[in-house]
Amino acid sequence: MPPVRPMNSPEDRNSFEQGPIRPPSEARSLLIRVTRNCPWNRCAFCHTYRGETFSLRPMADIKSDILRMAETAEEIRALSTRCGEEGRVGEKTIRRVFGGEGNGKGRFQSMAVWLYYGGESVFLQDANSLIMKTENLAEALSFIRGTFPSITRITTYARAKTAARKTVGELNRLREAGLSRIHVGMESGCDPLLKFIHKGVTAAEQIEAGQKIREAGISLCEYVMPGLGGRRWTREHAVETARVLNRINPDHIRLRTLQAVPGTPLAEKIRQGEFQPLDDEEILHEIRLFIETLEGVVTEIASDHILNLLEELEGKLPEDRERMLGIIDSFFALSAEERMVFRLGRRMGFYRRLDDLADGRMQIRLRAILNEYRTRDAQALERDIAEIRNRHI
Numbered sequence: 183m184p185p186v187r188p189m190n191s192p193e194d195r196n197s198f199e200q201g202p203i204r205p206p207s208e209a210r211s212l213l214i215r216v217t218r219n220c221p222w223n224r225c226a227f228c229h230t231y232r233g234e235t236f237s238l239r240p241m242a243d244i245k246s247d248i249l250r251m252a253e254t255a256e257e258i259r260a261l262s263t264r265c266g267e268e269g270r271v272g273e274k275t276i277r278r279v280f281g282g283e284g285n286g287k288g289r290f291q292s293m294a295v296w297l298y299y300g301g302e303s304v305f306l307q308d309a310n311s312l313i314m315k316t317e318n319l320a321e322a323l324s325f326i327r328g329t330f331p332s333i334t335r336i337t338t339y340a341r342a343k344t345a346a347r348k349t350v351g352e353l354n355r356l357r358e359a360g361l362s363r364i365h366v367g368m369e370s371g372c373d374p375l376l377k378f379i380h381k382g383v384t385a386a387e388q389i390e391a392g393q394k395i396r397e398a399g400i401s402l403c404e405y406v407m408p409g410l411g412g413r414r415w416t417r418e419h420a421v422e423t424a425r426v427l428n429r430i431n432p433d434h435i436r437l438r439t440l441q442a443v444p445g446t447p448l449a450e451k452i453r454q455g456e457f458q459p460l461d462d463e464e465i466l467h468e469i470r471l472f473i474e475t476l477e478g479v480v481t482e483i484a485s486d487h488i489l490n491l492l493e494e495l496e497g498k499l500p501e502d503r504e505r506m507l508g509i510i511d512s513f514f515a516l517s518a519e520e521r522m523v524f525r526l527g528r529r530m531g532f533y534r535r536l537d538d539l540a541d542g543r544m545q546i547r548l549r550a551i552l553n554e555y556r557t558r559d560a561q562a563l564e565r566d567i568a569e570i571r572n573r574h575i
Contacts, residue, residue, distance in 0.1 A: 197250060197289075198246075198247035198248075198250045198251055198289060199215045199218075199239075199243075199247055200213045200215055200289070200292070200307065201213065201215045201218070201219075201307035201308040202230060202231075202308075203230055203307075203308075204305045204307065205305070205337075205339075205365050205403075205436075206486050206487060207403070207436070207484070207486065208303070208305040208337060210295075210296070210299040210300075210303060211296070211303040211304055211305040211335075211337070212251065212292075212293070212296045212301070212303070212304045212305070212330075212333075213292075213304075213305055213307055214244070214247065214248065214251075214304055214305070214306055214307065214322075214326065215239060215244075215247070215306075215307040215308060216239055216244055216306050216307065216311050216314065216319070216322055216338075217236070217237070217238055217239060217307070217308050217309070217310065217311055217313065217314065218234070218235075218236060218237045218238075218239060218308055219231040219234040219235060219236045219237070219308055219309065220234075220236055220308065220309035220310060221236040221309070221310055221313050221341075222309075222310070222341060222343075222382050223236065223309075224380045224382060225369075225379060225380060225381055225382075226378070226379040226380050226446060226447040226448040226451065227369075227379060227407070227410065227440060227442065227443075227446060227447075227448045228446065229443045229445060229446050230309075231308070231309065232445070232446075238313070238314060241318060241321065241322065244322050244325075245322075245325055248325060248326060248329050248330075249329065251289075251293060251329075251330075252329050252330065254289065254290055254293045255293055255297060255301070255330075257290075258271060258275065258279065258290070258293055258294050258297055259271070259297070261275055261278060261279070262274075262275040265278055271294060271297040271298045272298070275294065275298075276294060276295070276298055279291055279294040280294075300332070301330065301332045301333070302332055302333060302334045302335060303333070303334070303335040303336070303337070304326055304330075304333055304335070304336045304337070305336075305337050305338065306322075306336065306337070306338035306339075307338075307339075308339070309339050309341070310339060310340055310341045310344055311338040311339065311340060312338070312340040312341070312344045312345055312348060312356075312364070313341075313344050316348065316352040316355055316356065317355075319356060319359075319361075320355055320356055320358075320359035321359075323336060323356065323359035323360040323361055324359050324360065326360065327359075327360045333360075334362075335362045335363070336360045336361055336362050337361075337362055337363040337364070337365060337401075338361065338363075338364060338365065339364075339365050339366075339367070340364045340365070340366055341366070341367075341382075341383065342366050342368065342383050342387055342388040342391040342392070343382060343383045343387055343391070344391075345364065345366065345391035345392075345394060345395055346383075346387045346388075346390040346391040346394065348394065349394075350394050350397050350398050353394055353395060353397075353398035353400060354398045354399070356398075356400070357398055357399050357400050361400060362400070362401055363400065363401035363402070363403060363433075364395050364400055364401070364402055364403070365403045365405065366388075366391065366392070366395075366402065366403070366404050366405065367405045368388055368404045368405055368406060368423070368426070368427075369381060369405065369406065369407040369410055370406070370407065370410050370411065370419050370422070370423050371385045371388060371422040371423035371424070371425060371426030371427065372385070372411065372415055372418045372419045372422040372423065373385050373422075374415065374418070375410065375411055375415045375418065375419055378415075379410065379448065380447070385422065385426050388426055388430070389426055389429045389430060392404065392426075392429075392430030392432060393429070393430060396430065396431065396432070401433045401434075402430070402432040402433050402434070403432065403433065403434035403435075403436060404427060404430065404432045404434070404435050404436070405435075405436050405437075405438050406423055406427075406435060406436070406437055406438070406472070407437075407438050407439070407440050408437055408438075408439050408440065408465045408468055408469050408472070408490075409439055409440035409459065409460045409464075409465040409468065410440045411460075411468070412457045412458050412459055412460060413458040413459075413460060413464075414457075414458065416460060416464065416467075416468050417468075417471065419468065420468045420469075420471040420472040420475065421471065421472075421475050423472060424472050424473075424474075424475035424476045424477075425475065427476060427479060427481075428475075428476060428477055428478055428479055431478070431479045431480065431481065432479075432481055433481060433482065434481060434482045434483075434484060435476075435481055435482070435483050435484070436483075436484045436485075436486065436487075437469065437483070437484070437485045437487070437490050437495070438487055438489065438490070439465060439487070439489040439490050439491070440459070440465075440489075441489055441568075441571045441572060441574070442457075442459060443572055444572065462491050462525055463514075463521070465491070466491060466492070466510055466513060466514070469495070469510065470507060470510045473503060473506055473507060474503075474507070476499055476503075479499050479500075480498075480499065480500070481498070481499050482496070482497075482498050482499075483495070483496055483497055483498075483499065483502075483506065484496045487574075488531070488574045489571060489574055491513075491524075491525065491528055492509060492510065492513065492536070493528075493534045493535065494509060494534070494535045494536065495509055495510070509536070512536055513536060516536075516539075519549075519552075520539065522552060523539070523545060523548045523549060523552065524536065524538075524539055525567070526548050526551060526552060526563075526567070527539075527544065527548050529567045529570045529571065530548075530570065532544055532548070
């Protein structure tokens with residue numbers, strides 16, 4: 183392990199940078215920021231980096247952050263020893279950290295939680311780490327692994343356009359340096375739609391990028407955005423996206439239902455009538471067509487986000503196709519009232535699965551809320567549901 187330089191003050195111990203987002207599947211990963219913001223930053227639906235400037239972080243700053251993390255980890259392990267957990271971060275140590283001991287706030291807490299979950303995974307921030315020169319990114323990866331021998335998995339976001347420009351040899355170099363998985367925000371495989379939302383990539387480039395990543399032996403997770411086609415492109419969005427993925431055969435496909443956040447270009451297009459969004463049920467029909475069109479892929483589908491109406495819609499293709507389609511069909515087999523109850527319960531955080539409808543007390547409570555909306559202002563319900571969804575972006 184490289185030598186850890188001493189810190190000058192308690193504040194320095196927590197001064198490493200972290201960016202604004204990471205995938206839900208990386209909730210237990212250590213976040214290491216190697217770039218700031220997004221070099222493209224023009225997607226019509228995205229608000230995350232609006233008004234921010236992209237920059238590559240100097241290698242010295244990246245390494246300095248990693249060394250600060252390592253020193254913080256050592257302090258937490260020392261606290262663990264004082265708690266009688268012999269350097270292992272367990273419940274006693276976590277309680278002490280969140281109780282305020284040992285500069286117990288901010289980055290110190292995030293490091294403690296990472297160690298509690300094993301200290302094995304890392305996610306590189308921000309939006310497109312592959313834009314770094316290959317050797318520089320490989321150097322950062324090697325430094326991370328050298329500093330934290332417990333790490334077994336390093337992942338990152340990347341734009342398909344950038345990945346397509348890398349050679350398979352370069353991607354192999356990154357895999358050898360420690361890069362385990364790349365998360366790509368594909369969103370759609372429909373070229374007219376990709377142009378409309380200013381994605382800055384074509385379906386052909388997405389296929390090239392995905393095939394190169396897979397050939398290099400790096401795990402690939404593609405993100406698809408149900409509802410992105412609106413009423414104009416809903417069928418093309420479902421079918422063409424599935425066809426692109428059929429050519430790539432990624433390890434994972436994750437569903438991220440569209441929510442047009444106020445202040446984004448897409449929200450303005452909706453206001454001006456250029457885009458007509460789908461409702462929850464129309465989006466489920468779109469997802470059903472998408473799953474039906476996936477062929478010849480061996481991939482895991484996940485619906486692990488609160489914006490998705492049916493969180494239980496997950497499984498492995500091809501063997502779980504019929505079961506997943508059956509989940510969607512079970513939703514539509516409900517009465518209109520039951521479907522509305524489930525929508526409300528899901529958006530309010532009470533429901534996660536269709537089976538949750540069996541909770542009679544919760545059903546009574548939700549039906550009472552629905553009736554109140556109908557008495558007062560039926561349109562307010564959809565506005566309030568949209569507002570709840572905005573909070574989850």
